[in-house]
Amino acid sequence: MPKPPPTPPRSRPEPLLTVDGLRISFSGTEAVRGVTFEVYAGEVLALVGESGAGKSLTARALLGMVPRAATVTGRVLLRGAPVTPADLGRRIARIPQDAQSALSPVHRVEDQLALAARSVRPLRRAEARALARRALAEVGLGPEAAAARPHALSGGMRQRAVIATALVNGPELVVADEPTTALDPERRERILTLLRERCADAGAALLLVSHDLEAVRRHADRVAVLHAGRVAELGPAARVLTRPAAPYTRGLLAALPTEDLPHRSRLPAPDGTPSVPGAPGCAFAPRCPRATDRCRAEEPDLRTAAGHRVACHHPYTEGEAA
Numbered sequence: 001m002p003k004p005p006p007t008p009p010r011s012r013p014e015p016l017l018t019v020d021g022l023r024i025s026f027s028g029t030e031a032v033r034g035v036t037f038e039v040y041a042g043e044v045l046a047l048v049g050e051s052g053a054g055k056s057l058t059a060r061a062l063l064g065m066v067p068r069a070a071t072v073t074g075r076v077l078l079r080g081a082p083v084t085p086a087d088l089g090r091r092i093a094r095i096p097q098d099a100q101s102a103l104s105p106v107h108r109v110e111d112q113l114a115l116a117a118r119s120v121r122p123l124r125r126a127e128a129r130a131l132a133r134r135a136l137a138e139v140g141l142g143p144e145a146a147a148a149r150p151h152a153l154s155g156g157m158r159q160r161a162v163i164a165t166a167l168v169n170g171p172e173l174v175v176a177d178e179p180t181t182a183l184d185p186e187r188r189e190r191i192l193t194l195l196r197e198r199c200a201d202a203g204a205a206l207l208l209v210s211h212d213l214e215a216v217r218r219h220a221d222r223v224a225v226l227h228a229g230r231v232a233e234l235g236p237a238a239r240v241l242t243r244p245a246a247p248y249t250r251g252l253l254a255a256l257p258t259e260d261l262p263h264r265s266r267l268p269a270p271d272g273t274p275s276v277p278g279a280p281g282c283a284f285a286p287r288c289p290r291a292t293d294r295c296r297a298e299e300p301d302l303r304t305a306a307g308h309r310v311a312c313h314h315p316y317t318e319g320e321a322a
Contacts, residue, residue, distance in 0.1 A: 050227070053226040096179075106149065132146070280296070
């Protein structure tokens with residue numbers, strides 16, 4: 001009896017979002033230096049790193065929201081095609097850091113969502129309001145909150161209203177830039193869980209910009225660690241945040257609060273002197289315990305090591321102690 005033909009290997013799906021060689025400079029100084037990553041439909045990808053690493057600037061570039069003085073090069077593709085202004089609000093939605101400033105103080109919450117819906121598709125007012133009420137109900141806000149103005153809502157309720165606004169048009173990608181910064185830990189966890197679940201229900205991908213590595217560990221599928229405007233490490237969150245290969249990532253994890261030092265800030269600068277922008281070599285070399293002359297002279301490329309991608313000449317191997 002002839003053998004059945006072999007089953008062909010399963011190919012990885014095409015990425016929903018492709019960021020390829022993104023560079024953003026101001027007066028000749030690069031703040032984002034060749035950032036490359038992909039986001040797949042249905043996943044949560046987190047961008048993490050120190051303040052100034054380029055996380056928010058990268059996220060804003062995806063939305064065409066960089067300052068006018070910036071020079072932007074590289075490719076940003078949505079399902080293989082360049083992102084256009086028409087994609088914003090419909091196919092790509094944004095959740096900003098400050099929910100208070102994201103909502104109009106003079107309009108009812110329901111009206112703001114209805115306006116967002118009508119801005120991207122032809123809907124009658126009654127249809128848009130019904131859609132707005134459904135979106136608010138999905139994040140746990142009832143008729144009273146829908147009829148209120150933002151100042152009458154709590155911080156958590158305003159944040160949920162912003163999430164509902166982002167999701168009202170069924171976007172394919174949601175970009176959340178530090179969406180829970182002003183919230184207490186319990187409320188922060190509820191909001192991130194809600195955001196992840198609503199995106200999953202809608203079949204949308206979530207790009208989460210965050211300083212909170214513990215929250216990223218709980219909610220992200222993959223993580224991209226940014227340092228000095230470049231991707232230092234990219235891979236599954238469970239692997240990168242428990243068995244990191246990049247010395248920089250290990251420095252970030254070592255800086256997390258502990259029982260002995262509970263009041264540490266989330267991502268303080270690891271020990272050492274930061275490099276000068278534009279200097280040759282690896283930007284982390286002045287602070288890296290594994291740096292060699294090669295590190296100080298040659299900038300590393302993002303390559304596969306320890307099962308995921310790492311930009312380091314001397315990455316840690318699986319199980320190697322720091």
